[in-house]
Amino acid sequence: MSEGIRDKVVVLGMGCTRFGERWDASPDDLAVEAFTECIEDAGIEKKEIEASWLGSHIDEINIGKGGNFLGMALKLPLIPVTRTENFCASGTEAFRGACYGVASGAYDIALALGVEKLKDTGYGGLPDSPAFGQMQVAIGPNATAPGMFAQLGTAYSAAYNVPMEKVKQAMAHISWKSHQNGAKNPRAHLRKPIPEEKIISAPMIAYPLGLFDCCGVSDGSACAIVTTPEIAKKVKPNQELVKVKALQVSVSSGEEALYTDWDGAGMLTTRRASTKAYEEAGIKDPRKEISMMEVHDCFSITELATMEDLHISEKGKAPDDILDGFFDLDGTIPCQPDGGLKCFGHPIGASGLRMLYEMYNQLLQRWEEDRLVKNPKFGLTHNLGGVPNQNVCSVAIVGL
Amino acid sequence: MVGIRSYGGYVPRYRLNRFLVFGSMGWINPANMLNAQGEKAVANFDEDSVTMAAAAGADCMTGFDRSEVGGVYFASTTAPFKERLCANLVAGALAAGEDIRTADFGNGLKAGTSALMAALDAAAAGTANNVVVSAADIRLGKMGSVQELMFGDGAAAFMVGDKDVIAEFKGSYSTGYDFVDHLRGAQAKYDRQWEERWIRDMGFDQFIPEVVNGLCEKYGVAPGDFDKVVYPCYYGGARKAIGGKLGLDPEKVEDNLQAVIGDTGAAQPLMMFAKALETAKPGDKILLVSYGSGCDALYFEVTDNIKKLPSRKGVSGYLERRAELDNYPKYLAWRHMVDVDTGLRGEEMKWARWSMIWRSHKAILSLEGTKCKACGTVQFPPQRICVNPKCGATDEAEPIVLSDKGGTVASFTSDLLSATINPPAVYGSVNFKGGGRFVFDFTDCTVEDLAVGNPVDFSFRIKHYDEIRDITSYFWKAIPA
Incomplete structure (x- = not known):
C-alpha cells in the first residue's frame, strides 16, 4: 500500500506576481518577477x-x-526543466513534480514555476484553441469555457430541484465574496467590491452565467x-514549516x-481527488478540519458545485452554506481569501x-x-481544468 | 411496376416577410412593390442544399429500412461544391450504405426531374432499385432584385422502386432548349435574368403547354384527364393563362407555394409533387412538369399503396414548423451576402482535415456510434473500450446509427462569447434515446425553447464554413422535437 507524501516535503519559499492585464510584461518578465521573490523568501542560492x-x-x-523557456528566462545552470501541461491543473502539476522529486530522494531542492501570458490574443475570454484535439473541432459544439461550465447551472438546478433564482443568488454571493476579498489584495487583478444586486443583473455571457460569474x-x-x-529546518531554524x-x-x-449516469451537477474527479487527498493527509472530517481553501472558481457555478464535490457541503446544500456565509472570509471555512480566480485572476499555468x-x-x-485567516492548520487548494464533462482535477493540502 | 415508393419534403423553419425586404431595398427598385407579398422560406445559417436534401431524404425514409436503399441522387443548382459528390454526403446523412449508386444532377432547373427520371429508368431496367432522389435549392438574388423576393429555399425527396409503389410511373416527355432566361456563370453567386416579359411570354407560356401536349399525345391522354397538375411559374397571371390554354380545371392545378415558400429552383416541381401526394387518392392521375432550359413532363397514377404509407412531416408538416425571421440584415449575413464582424475570435481557423474526416466519416456523416456487445451500452463517438465503468470490454463494440434515435436535453446553455454569425451559440449535453450522450450544438431554436428533459431530434447541418478556402464541413445538431 502506497503511503503518499504527507510531511515528506516542505515549502521553503514562494513568490507570486501581481496578476492582471500586464500589457508591458513578457512571460520572461513575469517568471523573473515570481522567481525573484521566491528565491529571496527561500533563503537559498x-x-x-x-x-x-x-x-x-x-x-x-x-x-x-518544452522546458527551454524556464531555463533561458531564469538562466538556470543546465538543470532539468520539465514542462507540465494539464489544463488548469498545470501549475499544481509542476508543484507535484517538484514535490515528488524531493520526496523520492532524487533531489534535495526543486523549483516549480507556473506562468501564463493570456492577453496577447486580441480578444476577451480564453484563447480559442483545439484543446480537445481535431476530432472535437470537427464534431464538438461551438463552445467556450463559460458555456460548458454554464451547463453545471442548468443541470444542478434540475438535479437537486433548486430553483434557478436560488442558484443565481448563491452564485452572486460567491462572486460578491471574491470581490470583497480581492479588493483587499494588492496583487489581485480585480480590486473593486461589487454589490450582489449588480452581479445578479449583469449582462449574460452564457446562460445562466452573467459577466460577474466569470473569472x-x-x-x-x-x-x-x-x-x-x-534541510528546511537548517535553512530556516526560526520559522514554522509549511508541509x-x-x-x-x-x-x-x-x-x-x-455515459448517461452522470447528472452533470458536479465533478466526479473532484470527489475522487478530494477523498484521496483527505486520506493522504489523515483528515477524517474535512468540514471540521480544513481551515481555509482556494478552489477553482473559474465560474461561480464551479465553486458552488465544488463545495459539494470536496465533501464540505452536502449534495444539493451548497447554496444554503454559501448564502449562510459559511465560506466568507469571517465564516467557518474561508474560501478564496485572496479573491480567487474570480478577482485575483487566472493565468492558467500559474493559478495552482x-x-x-x-x-x-x-x-x-x-x-x-x-x-488574515486566524490560526489555520490545513489549507486546501483545488484546480479543475478542461470542461465539466471531461476534466482534470488536482487537490493539494498544505499545513503546519 | 415502377414508380414512387415514398416521398418527403423539407421547408426550413425561418420565413422572411417579403415586405420586410422591400422596406429595406425598395428604394432601388420601387416596381418590386408588386412582388413584396407573402413570405419566403429561408435556410438557417447552418443549412444549404445538401443539408436540406438530407432532411427531405430522411422524411422520405420514414417507415423504410435504410438497408433497402440502392442509390442516392442529389439534384440542385446550388451544390456547395464543384468537385465533391454531394450525393455521398446525403447518402451518408441517410446512413444508406456505401455500396450504392450515387450521382449529382445540376446546372438547370430540370435537374430534379432529370434525377427522378434517371432513377425511374434504372428501376425499370433493373439496374438500381429504391434510389432516393433528393432535390434542394438555395438560390440567391442580389439585394433589391426581383429574384431576391421570388426565390425561396426548400427540398423534396422520393424513393423510386419497382414494387409496392404508391404512384406508378406511366411515362415522360422532355424538351431541351438553350433558352437563357436565368443564368449563373461558373463563378457567379447571384442569379441573372433576362427581361421578365420575354421569360413569361416566350418561356413559361410556350414551353409548358408544349411539353404537356407532347406527353398527352405520346400517351393518348388529355390535360383535363389529370387529377393533379404540377407546373412551376411564379408569374401569377401567366400561370393562370397556361392553365387556361391547356383547358385545366383551376382546382386541379397545384399551388406553387409562392406565397409561403418561394421558387425553390430544381426542387420546386418536386416539392409541389410531394405536397400533391399528401392528399392524393388511389387512381389519381398526376402530371409533374419542370421548367428551365426546356421541360420534363412525367405522368403518374396513384395506387392503393398510398393508403399504407406511414405518415410523415412532408412539405405541409414542415410548413407548419415556422418561425419569423424578422431581420433582413440577418438573412444577408446568413447567406454571406454582407461582411459582418464576428470578432477576432471568429478569425481563428477551423481546418477541415480530410484524412481525419475520412477515418471518422461514418461518425461525422451518419452519426454512427458504437454499442457494446458485452453490456449493451451505446456510446458516441465510437469507443474501443466500453465507457460503462462496470463493463470496460475492449473491442466488443458494434456500429449503431444514432441520427434517427432522438434524445433528451441533459444540460444546455446559450453562449454569447462563442464566435458565430448567429449568436448566441446554443448547445448542450444530449442523452440519446436508448443510451449514449454527446454535447451537441442546438439549432432552429432559442434557449427559451430548451429545458432539461425536453425531447430533441437530430439534423444534419453545416458545422463550419471556411470562407478563405470555400470549404463547408458538416455534422449533426440537435433541434427541439
Whole structure:
C-alpha cells in the first residue's frame, strides 16, 4: 500500500506576481518577477536548485513548447526543466513534480514555476484553441469555457430541484465574496467590491452565467521552492514549516461525457481527488478540519458545485452554506481569501501555485489583519481544468 | 411496376416577410412593390442544399429500412461544391450504405426531374432499385432584385422502386432548349435574368403547354384527364393563362407555394409533387412538369399503396414548423451576402482535415456510434473500450446509427462569447434515446425553447464554413422535437 507524501516535503519559499492585464510584461518578465521573490523568501542560492518543473497551458500564444523557456528566462545552470501541461491543473502539476522529486530522494531542492501570458490574443475570454484535439473541432459544439461550465447551472438546478433564482443568488454571493476579498489584495487583478444586486443583473455571457460569474483572464506567474524537512529546518531554524500533506489528481474517464449516469451537477474527479487527498493527509472530517481553501472558481457555478464535490457541503446544500456565509472570509471555512480566480485572476499555468502561495502565507500568518485567516492548520487548494464533462482535477493540502 | 415508393419534403423553419425586404431595398427598385407579398422560406445559417436534401431524404425514409436503399441522387443548382459528390454526403446523412449508386444532377432547373427520371429508368431496367432522389435549392438574388423576393429555399425527396409503389410511373416527355432566361456563370453567386416579359411570354407560356401536349399525345391522354397538375411559374397571371390554354380545371392545378415558400429552383416541381401526394387518392392521375432550359413532363397514377404509407412531416408538416425571421440584415449575413464582424475570435481557423474526416466519416456523416456487445451500452463517438465503468470490454463494440434515435436535453446553455454569425451559440449535453450522450450544438431554436428533459431530434447541418478556402464541413445538431 502506497503511503503518499504527507510531511515528506516542505515549502521553503514562494513568490507570486501581481496578476492582471500586464500589457508591458513578457512571460520572461513575469517568471523573473515570481522567481525573484521566491528565491529571496527561500533563503537559498539559485545554484542549489537541482531540478525544476514548469507549468503552462496554452503554449501557442504564450511561451511555446518544452522546458527551454524556464531555463533561458531564469538562466538556470543546465538543470532539468520539465514542462507540465494539464489544463488548469498545470501549475499544481509542476508543484507535484517538484514535490515528488524531493520526496523520492532524487533531489534535495526543486523549483516549480507556473506562468501564463493570456492577453496577447486580441480578444476577451480564453484563447480559442483545439484543446480537445481535431476530432472535437470537427464534431464538438461551438463552445467556450463559460458555456460548458454554464451547463453545471442548468443541470444542478434540475438535479437537486433548486430553483434557478436560488442558484443565481448563491452564485452572486460567491462572486460578491471574491470581490470583497480581492479588493483587499494588492496583487489581485480585480480590486473593486461589487454589490450582489449588480452581479445578479449583469449582462449574460452564457446562460445562466452573467459577466460577474466569470473569472478574470489574466497574465501572471507564481513559483515555489520545495525541499526536505531536514534541510528546511537548517535553512530556516526560526520559522514554522509549511508541509505538503497531500497531492492528488483525478482525470475524467469518459464516464461523464459519454455515459448517461452522470447528472452533470458536479465533478466526479473532484470527489475522487478530494477523498484521496483527505486520506493522504489523515483528515477524517474535512468540514471540521480544513481551515481555509482556494478552489477553482473559474465560474461561480464551479465553486458552488465544488463545495459539494470536496465533501464540505452536502449534495444539493451548497447554496444554503454559501448564502449562510459559511465560506466568507469571517465564516467557518474561508474560501478564496485572496479573491480567487474570480478577482485575483487566472493565468492558467500559474493559478495552482498562486493558490498555494496564498495558503502558504496564511499558514505563516504573514498577511495584514483585514485579510488574515486566524490560526489555520490545513489549507486546501483545488484546480479543475478542461470542461465539466471531461476534466482534470488536482487537490493539494498544505499545513503546519 | 415502377414508380414512387415514398416521398418527403423539407421547408426550413425561418420565413422572411417579403415586405420586410422591400422596406429595406425598395428604394432601388420601387416596381418590386408588386412582388413584396407573402413570405419566403429561408435556410438557417447552418443549412444549404445538401443539408436540406438530407432532411427531405430522411422524411422520405420514414417507415423504410435504410438497408433497402440502392442509390442516392442529389439534384440542385446550388451544390456547395464543384468537385465533391454531394450525393455521398446525403447518402451518408441517410446512413444508406456505401455500396450504392450515387450521382449529382445540376446546372438547370430540370435537374430534379432529370434525377427522378434517371432513377425511374434504372428501376425499370433493373439496374438500381429504391434510389432516393433528393432535390434542394438555395438560390440567391442580389439585394433589391426581383429574384431576391421570388426565390425561396426548400427540398423534396422520393424513393423510386419497382414494387409496392404508391404512384406508378406511366411515362415522360422532355424538351431541351438553350433558352437563357436565368443564368449563373461558373463563378457567379447571384442569379441573372433576362427581361421578365420575354421569360413569361416566350418561356413559361410556350414551353409548358408544349411539353404537356407532347406527353398527352405520346400517351393518348388529355390535360383535363389529370387529377393533379404540377407546373412551376411564379408569374401569377401567366400561370393562370397556361392553365387556361391547356383547358385545366383551376382546382386541379397545384399551388406553387409562392406565397409561403418561394421558387425553390430544381426542387420546386418536386416539392409541389410531394405536397400533391399528401392528399392524393388511389387512381389519381398526376402530371409533374419542370421548367428551365426546356421541360420534363412525367405522368403518374396513384395506387392503393398510398393508403399504407406511414405518415410523415412532408412539405405541409414542415410548413407548419415556422418561425419569423424578422431581420433582413440577418438573412444577408446568413447567406454571406454582407461582411459582418464576428470578432477576432471568429478569425481563428477551423481546418477541415480530410484524412481525419475520412477515418471518422461514418461518425461525422451518419452519426454512427458504437454499442457494446458485452453490456449493451451505446456510446458516441465510437469507443474501443466500453465507457460503462462496470463493463470496460475492449473491442466488443458494434456500429449503431444514432441520427434517427432522438434524445433528451441533459444540460444546455446559450453562449454569447462563442464566435458565430448567429449568436448566441446554443448547445448542450444530449442523452440519446436508448443510451449514449454527446454535447451537441442546438439549432432552429432559442434557449427559451430548451429545458432539461425536453425531447430533441437530430439534423444534419453545416458545422463550419471556411470562407478563405470555400470549404463547408458538416455534422449533426440537435433541434427541439
